[in-house]
Amino acid sequence: MKLKDSKTFNNLAVAYASECAARTRYEFCEYGFRYNGYEAIATLIDKIAYQEFNHARALYAKLQDAEMPQIDNIDICAGLPFKEKWDLAENLKLLSMDELDEAEVYTRFEKVAREEGFNEIAELFKMIHDVEIRHADVFKELYNQFKDKKLYKKAKEVAWVCPSCGHVSFSKEAWETCPLCGAKQGYCSVILPDDMHL
Numbered sequence: 177m178k179l180k181d182s183k184t185f186n187n188l189a190v191a192y193a194s195e196c197a198a199r200t201r202y203e204f205c206e207y208g209f210r211y212n213g214y215e216a217i218a219t220l221i222d223k224i225a226y227q228e229f230n231h232a233r234a235l236y237a238k239l240q241d242a243e244m245p246q247i248d249n250i251d252i253c254a255g256l257p258f259k260e261k262w263d264l265a266e267n268l269k270l271l272s273m274d275e276l277d278e279a280e281v282y283t284r285f286e287k288v289a290r291e292e293g294f295n296e297i298a299e300l301f302k303m304i305h306d307v308e309i310r311h312a313d314v315f316k317e318l319y320n321q322f323k324d325k326k327l328y329k330k331a332k333e334v335a336w337v338c339p340s341c342g343h344v345s346f347s348k349e350a351w352e353t354c355p356l357c358g359a360k361q362g363y364c365s366v367i368l369p370d371d372m373h374l
Contacts, residue, residue, distance in 0.1 A: 177292055179241075184294045187285040188239050189250040191301070194278060195232035197256045199225045201274070205260055205267045212264060213362040216339070217318060217327075220366060221271075223374050224311050231304050238297055268319035275312035279305045314372055321366070328361055337365045 179185050202225035210218035239247060257277070259270045282305035289298035321327045328336075328350035336350040337343070341357035350364040 182292045184289045184292050184297055188235050189252045190254045192232050192235040193254055195228050199228040201260055208262060208264055213360055215363040216366045265323045268315050268322060272312045272315035275308045279308040317368055327366055334367055339365060
């Protein structure tokens with residue numbers, strides 16, 4: 177079967193459009209956090225948005241590998257979430273749910289690609305699935321810390337780093353303003369569990 181005649185071809189296009197939409201939604205949320213003084217969370221969201229961009233880039237490259245010399249248009253039908261509003265905590269929760277929904281779709285896309293004999297594309301879908309699960313975990317952790325007011329308070333002493341000037345202090349609670357450069361607390365690095373990597 178040729179890729180352009182397969183369900184996998186359409187699934188690549190749907191996945192590409194979904195990743196582009198996710199990136200834009202995340203940038204909206206990133207803007208909201210940055211606007212409200214939460215630079216560290218905004219930076220984490222921006223990092224995830226950039227990873228979504230690279231998912232879209234990898235998917236686009238697979239579409240361009242198709243046997244067709246030029247793709248003028250691919251008609252797709254896809255549901256895209258429009259849940260996020262301007263509530264910062266709620267948006268983190270919704271972003272986590274969006275990532276889990278995307279991961280579920282990638283599981284289906286991987287299965288179809290394997291059935292159609294496109295194992296390399298199936299592996300791409302699987303790798304993106306795994307990253308989306310990690311993104312969901314990070315958004316959920318940020319949501320829990322944000323709603324429980326534990327972003328800058330910990331049970332034990334930790335290193336609080338100011339990304340603006342590099343100042344490090346060790347305590348259970350982050351500074352209100354950096355004693356070195358005066359950056360607000362929202363600039364202070366957010367501490368994620370050791371097993372959460374972006």
